[in-house]
Amino acid sequence: MSALLPLPAVPAVPAAATPQLPAARLRGTTPGGINGGRVVDSRWPQALVTLALGPLRRRLRSSTARKAMPLELENQLKLKVIMLQRGDTAESDVMLAEVGNPDEDTWKPVRLKPSEDKTSWSDADSSVVLQMSEAQLLQKLCPQRESSPSFRASAPYWPQIISQQMGPWPLKGPGTVLFEPNRLLDVAKELRNGTGPVVIPGGAQELQLPTSDVVDLLFPCLMGSSLADVFGEDSQGQLTYQELLESCPGLGDVGAADLSRVERLTDGRVVTFEQKPFNMECMSRRWSRGAVIRKLGKNGVAETAGCKAGDIIVTINGEAVLNATLADVEERLEQLPAQLEVGQPVLQEPLYLREATTDLLTSLADVEATEAVEELLPRVSQLMEGQASMSDKLPQVFAGDGGSASHVHVDSTPMVQMCHVVHGVKIFGVDSSAGASGDLKPWVTRWGSPASTEAEVALPVDVDLDQEYAAWLASRETSIAMCRAGDVMLFWGGNPHFGSNGMGAGPCVALFHGFELRQNVEKGAVEGFKRCSIYAMDWTGDKLLVAAKDGPGIRLQDVERGVEERTWSGEWMSIRTDPNNPFVAAAVAWNGKFKLFDTRQASQSVFDVDLKKTSPSMRDFLYLCWSPDSKNIALSNRNDQIYLLGLKKGESNCLRLGSSKNMNMEVNQMVYSPSGDSLWVATGGNPGKLHIFPSDSLQKPERSVTAHNWVTWQH
Structure with missing residues (x-):
């Protein structure tokens, strides 16, 4: 610039x-x-x-x-x-x-x-x-910017040399303190090049953002308080995760509480799963490890067995899983029968709520705060002169008591991240010297990827730190930003980063959202393409789902921006989008796996099952198709077998195996009729044929059309 x-x-x-x-x-x-x-x-x-x-x-x-x-x-x-x-x-x-x-x-x-x-x-x-x-x-x-609490008061257990390096500025180490709002786009474009974070003191007011109103609304509600006070006013220090989920709609489908510092469990139970709980949803206990039951599903296997929403899974079949990856926990749950030790965590300070919806602001202040934030991303897009493509329509809300902290990590899909602090003090660390493709510390985790070790390092400000971590914070290469209510910060998600919530100013509440900046690409400027084998692709809204042989599995591509937004692991042979919902897709794999998932979330699936455990022949799948009403899916495999799956989505998600048929000839393609009353199957052979089955059963009499023959079809 x-x-x-x-x-x-x-x-x-x-x-x-x-x-x-x-x-x-x-x-x-x-x-x-x-x-x-x-x-x-x-x-x-x-x-x-x-x-x-x-x-x-x-x-x-x-x-x-x-x-x-x-x-x-x-x-x-x-x-x-x-x-x-x-x-x-x-x-x-x-x-x-x-x-x-x-x-x-x-x-x-x-x-x-x-x-x-x-x-x-x-x-x-x-x-x-x-x-x-x-x-x-x-x-x-x-x-107009608040000058207290000081860095020493906000981070009493961190190396105090950081305060000397920072001086009166809100940043130490590589980065930019921006005072001219008109230069926002210029500095944002440089973030990907390792320039360090950008701090805009009083940015909410300087940029005329609606978050300045949120700052005023939150102050009288949270100053001198804690999140445990807000959500556990009547719990007498015994607030459980189940009670939090019931009283905090802002946690939504993806929000969670960090339970890494929970010391007590109550209501311990031993439960047994004789069947796989298809409609049970789990989330991580810490930032990327352990498992907590988020949803049971009405009248589902988990609820019948005695599980409760908010339960921490302590052991599965006698094996401790408190620090296992979420993928490992889900794999162990497939080994039936599965005996689980579970219990309700008793929440205590410091409490940290992460990735919540903006409805959390209603719980912390009132609905006016939630409504104000609806205009935030359109305003940021305007400031970026229309060159920013937002990853979401609304920001995510992170709220944490002083002393809570996230772990040091690298985003799986790096983009420019923007943080708006609306209450308290957020102390943020970024290592711009080590990008996503560079050398990472062994304790830095890559968000969304299985960790190779159990290391998941958080750097809270209220406990003594290991000497290695303290030295990393104090090094000149590590940028430390101290943001107060009303400040704005930008950083590159491909750099190792973390956030810690400062002491002495009440809970820290911050809004995060990401965006990509469009770049004008001239002819001949793009090179270095990699050839890969594509199994299948389909549109999901204005983005493209691609199933590739050469990993990571399924990719969601924003073709306008040339950006890979998120991925799903596995080797998937066919993917098709729900004809009635552009954000839901179904995929089937060679190894027998079937997945029904929301393309807006990388971690949540409606169904994720291994069909070959139902029948060993249900594998080597090649193709799937939806019925027009989205209630059925037809599958075909290498052995020319066809299977019908019945779907029931909602509070009690249910996947039902319908009829099946061995065609004894090569199946080339399948499609439901527009009315959905019949399934048309194209087969090879001499001559080739179209087989027309009633959509409710493959066992009922079929009709067929032979290739190169004229027929009159009547309903």
């Missing part, structure tokens, strides 16, 4: 015209200058503040507009501060700014560096010098 190019120095003022600028001092000291970092004299028409009035700022109220006027220097110079770029050494800080005359709309870029004692800023030849300390400058740039 242009602001990062080498910038010309501002010519020095000739001595004959005006005395040499003595460090381009701020005009006025007492009373017309700085007293304790505050403007105390309003006589000057140009206020002593360094924020430029860009197009976005002109629509602000007059008091804000006055506040945003450029800093006026002696000799009629003004200074606009654009951004502070921080590096991996103490000497690498650079302030990108512009200097101009107040009577002319001409500005010259300058690069200012701080003096050794941090009391002034100057360009390379000292032709422009700003006599102002870092703390005074930040106060001038962000007069």
Whole structure:
């Protein structure tokens, strides 16, 4: 971006015209200058503040507009501060700014560096010098931003050298502190290139985001409180996960509570599954390990056996699974009969709710907060000048008591992530020196992928850290951002990152969403294609599902952006989208697996079953097709056998095996009639035939059409 190019120095003022600028001092000291970092004299028409009035700022109220006027220097110079770029050494800080005359709309870029004692800023030849300390400058740039609690108070157990490296700024290590809203798109485009995170102090107000209203709504409800107080007011310290799920609709279908620090279980039980609980849904106990039952399914196997929503699965057939991967737990549940030890976790501080829907804001404040957030992503898209493709329509909500933290991880589908802090303090770490394809620490997990070890490292601020982790946090290469309510942060999800919730300001509530920036690709600019074998593909809405031989299995491709959004593992031979729901798809695999899944979520399936456990012949599948009413699916395999599956979706999901038939000739294709009353099967042989079966049974008399023969078909 242009602001990062080498910038010309501002010519020095000739001595004959005006005395040499003595460090381009701020005009006025007492009373017309700085007293304790505050403007105390309003006589000057140009206020002593360094924020430029860009197009976005002109629509602000007059008091804000006055506040945003450029800093006026002696000799009629003004200074606009654009951004502070921080590096991996103490000497690498650079302030990108512009200097101009107040009577002319001409500005010259300058690069200012701080003096050794941090009391002034100057360009390379000292032709422009700003006599102002870092703390005074930040106060001038962000007069409305809260300054407490301090980093030491927010992260009492972290290495305190981080506070020294950070200074008064909200960032230490490589990254950018942005003060000019008009440069948002420019800095966002650079994130993928390892530039470190971008922090926008007071970004909710500066960017005119609806989250500024959410900040005001949450403050009186959460200050001095905790999430356990909010959701367990009547539980007397015995809030269970089942009670939380019942009282917090914002957890929805994907939200969860981090249970890694739970120390007590209650209501312990031993339950036995004689059948596989097809309609039971599990989620991870920690961030990527362990298993908790989210949904039982009405009158399902799990409920009948005695399970409850919110149960932690402790053992399966005597084997501990508290730290097993979720995939391993699901595989063990298929080994019937399965005897489980389960219990209800007793939730306690610090509580961390993750990936919740915006309905959580209604529980924390009121419905007005939820409604305000509905306009957030459209506003961000507008700021990105239509070049951002949002991954979702609404952000996800993360809410955690001080001391809770996520684990250090890399996103499985990297994109630009945007964080909006609406209450409390969020301390965020990003290692931009190690991208998704680079060397990762052995304890960094890749989100959505099976971990090779049981390492899942979180870095809370309220407990002593292992020396290796503390050293990593303190290293200059690791960026640490401290964001307060109203701040905005952007980072690249392909870099190792994590979030910790600070102490002393009540629960931290932050909204996260991702987006990809469209790039104009010229002819001949794309290279390095990889050839792969494709088994099947189908459209799901405006995106494409692709089943490939060369892994990872099924891919969801946004063809407009050229982005792979998510994947599902396995070797799937056929995929077809529900004719009545573009976000639901069915897939069948060579090894007998059948999956019915929501393409908007990589971790949740309506059905995920191994059909060969029902019948050994139900394998080597090649093709599937839907009935027009979405109630039935027909499957065919290499042995030219056809199977009918009946689907019942809803609260009590049910998969029923219908009739089957051995065709004794090569099955080439199948399709239901538009009315859904018949299944048409095309077979090879000499001659080839079309076989027409009643859709409810393959055992009833069929009709057939022989190739190259004319027939009259009547219903």
